[in-house]
Amino acid sequence: MKAPEKREGLRQVHILKNVKVVDFGWAIVSPIAATYLGFLGATVITVESSTRLNIIRQGGPFKDGIPHPDRSAFYTNYNTGKYSIALDLKNYQGMEIAKKLIQWADVLVENFAPGVMGRLGLDYESVKEINPSIIYASSSQLGQMGPHAQFRGMGVQGAAMAGLYAVTGWPGGEPVGPFGAYTDLVAPKFLISAILAALLYRHHTGKGEYIEQSQVEAGLSFIFPALMDYIVNGAVLNCPGNREPNAAPHGAYRCQGEDRWCVIAIYTDEEWKAFCQAIGNPQRIQDPKFATLLGRKKNEAELDSLVAQWTAGHSAEYVMDHLQRAGVPAGMVTTAEDLHKDPQLAHRQHYQRLNHPVIGFHSYEAPAFRFSKAPVIMERPAPCLGEHNHYICTEILGLKEDEFQSLEKAGVFR
């Protein structure tokens, strides 16, 4: 991936350049799945409407703090490079356009509550009638079937149901859980893999596919060690704080400055020796209380306070660099500001600045992979609501100008 200003005019191989995706998603999971297909070069159209405004267009942060559907950078980061059409699907002409897009598409992704697409007449069975080889992916909190399938929730509740809250917190304290709508960033990894596998399968067989996903079940796939420990050994994992069974010290330690921290994790005797040398306390290596892993685990509380005494006198940056140079696992706890200044993320160009029609240049995250022979495509910003109504209808669907005008007059695009 190259920086956008350098990339202009350069055309490299776009992996999914012939793949067309229609995104009926809202909130996070389906939009991210479609965005990732766009990172690989697919053409992605998001179908949305002001009559049912995408919930993350309603969430901040907003440009200049002014709430508006086109000013949310929460929305933009998850919808990089898409074309947007605003369609009133309750209008039959709007539905006609939606069906044309479905016929155009190779992949349809949606994450409405179960039943919503069916009530619109756009469930897989109906869609298959007009596009037999489509790959149709439905993702929802608890899946399309099952006694609780009708639950209408978001990823915050998804993470709670998937057990991620119950294992995240201090021993004896409240289960504070991971930040945000956590399962919304677990589910897409499986969903995108499934869609790509289905595309490869279709390439060989010509057959389409219906993919059904429960986002909570995706979350369960990420806590399988705790689930299997309960299944096989009857052990319920409660909040373990920052402790890890095979390491000590293992935690976040306060450094100089306001709310500045660095994590340190020592697994082996070699790392312990390197740590003692690095903090200028080589005689500590011999201390029988800490010389072995068993000793360090047994005396972990005392060890934690010794480590914290040393870190308190240094900046988090120093603690990390100094210890890593000595071969000791360490990493500063980064704020959003730190992330934007992080030399490694900068080296990988993780944050790309793209020029949005309303927000202007602002940051978009790149995926975690880089290819040697294909770029990650981040050429265009996220769309404003309905920004590409005209382009999509005339250039992609081939409507004539007067047909578009009459649809617009009929209030189809809203």
Add this chain to the structure above:
Amino acid sequence: MKGKESAKERLLSRYRALDLTDEKGMMCGKILADLGMDIIKIEAPGGDPSRNLGPFYHNQPDPEKSLFWFALNMNKRGITLNVKSEDGRGLFKRLIQKVDLIIESFPVGFLGSLGLSYQELSQINRQIIMASITGFGQTGPYKDFKAPDIVCMALGGEMNLTGDPDRPPLRIGVPQTYFHAGGEAAIACLGALWHKEMTGEGQYIDVSAQDSVAWLGFYNQAVWDLSRLNITRQGGQRFIGNGIKFRFLFPCADGFVSFLALGGETRADSQKKLVEWMNREGLADDFINNFDWASHSVLKITDELTEKMSQVFKRFFLTKTKKELFDFAIRNGCLLAPINTTEDILKNEHFQKRGFWIEVVHPELNNSVTYPGFPYSFSESPCKVMRRAPQIGEHNSEIFGQELGLSPDELIILKSGGII
């Protein structure tokens, strides 16, 4: 409903990969194996150190009883190979002529030091795809950093957002970093396979775990980018995108629930129903009875309002169980869900009725073990349990003997020479 045996072809059964990863990369191969790819897990003779990661079957610490290993290597075949030896490298180079993909998670430069870099391997198989999964990627100032889960969680920004304001930043209690990185790697491998189908070219893929963790901050980075504010951890509350704090964690009679008091068009009715229920039990007050849910929006929340509202809901929730509250939420559309423990999850009828759990036969244990199942289902080509995770070197004779054509004598020499 899911995971049923079927004669249908699996999605990726045309493809084959070598998986050289430890716990940092095994999720990638697991995803691809469950989608039907033939994954050959390569371990050093004696077994991969990640077999020593718990939990263990019946708490017996044994490299053949790691539940962590079981789950991440189901549906893979397994061989042992010492790629540090000349013979081992020779066999490895023969194997790569028979596969589409190599997945590895060694420290940066390790395979190169053995003459097995992508550049060298692509001379042998021009179409080979190779994916490397590391903490920070193959180049850059942190490339050689030691990168256990907690280090990536810290440097990816997730820990600063997790935990209580008056205590240290907190990690997620089950290591997550390398599952996210493995998921990103699986996506990239499949993209590269598509590229190969279209162009005949292989390529190299570089995955960074830190990048994958950075995504977990949701609007965190955008809040800094647009308004130069740093969001911080707030215990049972959260900062949302516009800098407003929201309470989402409430105690109830038998644990905790996650609840968001949203209103507006989509949720006002469900909030009213919840308040009606509270009234029937005599636990509403004037404030909550007179609250205008229709015009309520996240933009109107203040700390004072959150506090006032939370007191009323908390008082009510403490009289109800997780199940009572969730049943009500499903029927009435409330944004409320139980904080499930692992025990709750196993006993939950929803996952059971969906057929989520799978039974995997372990003949060597004279038992079958219940695993979390596949996180998706397919109409045409379902995921299946093909085989439990391999034991150390289980498929050596199948792969070295039948597929590469080594004789039984040669296999004995390689075994006694510590090469397989």
